[in-house]
Amino acid sequence: MLHSEMNIRFIPDAIPIVFATDNNYAPYMSCAIQSIMENSSPNRKYIIYVFYKEIGNETMNLLTAQVNLYCQFSIEFVNVSSFISEYNLFVSRHITIEAYFRFFIPYLLSGYEKVIYLDCDMIADADIAELIDVDIGDNILAATRDVDVVNECYKLQETNDKNYGRNVLRLLKNPYNYFCDGLCVFSIKRFRKTMNLEDLFKIAMSSEWDFHDQDVLNIATEGKTYFLSWHWGVYNAYHTAFLPENIKSEYEAAVAKPKIVHFVGIKPWKTTTLLPYSEWFWKYATRTPFIGAIFKRMEISSAVPIRDAAVLEIINKRLGFRFILRCIVARLFRSRLAKKIKIT
Secondary structure, three states, rough: OOOOOOOOOOOOOOOEEEEEEEEOOHHHHHHHHHOOOOOOOOOOOEEEEEEEEOHHHHHHHHHHHHHOOOOOOOEEEOHHHHHHHOOOOOOOOOOOHHHHHHHHHHHOOOOOOEEEEEEEOEEEEOOOOOHHHHOOEEEEEEEEOOHHHHHHHHHEEEEEEEOOOHHHHHHHOOOOHHHEEEEEEHHHHHHHHHHHHHHHHHHHHHOOOOHHHHHHHHHHHHOOEEEOOOHHOOOOOOOOOOOOOHHHHHHHHHHOOOOOEEEEOHHHOOOOOOOOOOHHHHHHOOOOHHHHHHHHHHHHHHHOOHHHHHHHHHHHHHHHHHHHHHHHHHHHHHHOOOOOOOOO
C-alpha cells in the first residue's frame, strides 16, 4: 500500500492534521497552523502533515521552526509528487493540483482512526481536537454543508428550475447536503473499506468538475457523510437569501461565534479593505515567520503600496492599541526565526 512505500512518522496518541500546499500558499498555511496551535489543548499531542509536490527547503525550515515553539506539536512533510503524477487531473481558476492531495489521506495515514484535513485559507478559534472527538457513527467522512450551494439549491427550487446550474447537483440524490471539503474528518478504516483510491481518481478524471476535488468527494461519499455544525465552516462571504428561516437562523448563529472561518471570498492578504474576520487572519499572521513575505507580496501585487502600518490599522479598528503592541512584539520575536532564512 501507499504507506508502506513511504517512511511516514506515525504518533498513535496524536491528533493528525493534514494540509496540502505549495510554495505560494505556504505563508497563508502557516497562519492557519498558528491559529490551531494557539487554540490547542496543552494536554494533547498534535501532528501536522503537509502534503506537497514542490516546497523549498527554506519554507520547510521556517515551518518546522514555527511549529517547534509548541511542545505538543510536531510537523512532517509528505511528498506525494510520485503518486499524483500518475493521473491526468483537471485544474482551473485558483484551484491547483494540490486540491486533489486530500484523496491520499486514508491511504497514506492508515495508522490513524480519524484524520482532519484543512484548507490553507482557514483560521481556527477553537481546539481542533474537538473534531476528532465527534462521534460520526458509521459514516466515512464528516464535513459542513456548503451554505452557498444549499442557498443555490433553494433558489433553484423557488424558481422551479430543475436544470441545476452545475453537473454535480444533478448527480446527487440530495443536493441540499452538498458539503465543503475545505474541512474534512476522514474515518480512515471505514473510508478505505468503502472507497478505493483508484475509484476516486476515476471520478475526478471523468469530467471537468466545477469544484474539482469537492465535487468528487460529494459524489463518492453521498449517504455516508456526517454533517458537522456550521460553526466549523463559517465563510467570510456567503449568500443566504433563499434559505428557509430555520436554516438561515442556524447558519447566522454559527456566524456569530465561529470555530473556524474559511476565507472563500476575497482573501485578507489580497486587499487593504476591512473584510469580515480579517482581523482573525492578521492576528495570527503577525505571529508567524512569514509575515514579511506576506506584506512583500501585497506590495508587489497591489496598485497601492502596502505598509505594515496599513494592516495594523485594520487590526486596530477591531482590537485596539494594546493588541497592536502585542503583535509588534510577537513579530519581532518570530522574525528571529527567519533572520538567517529568507523567503519571498
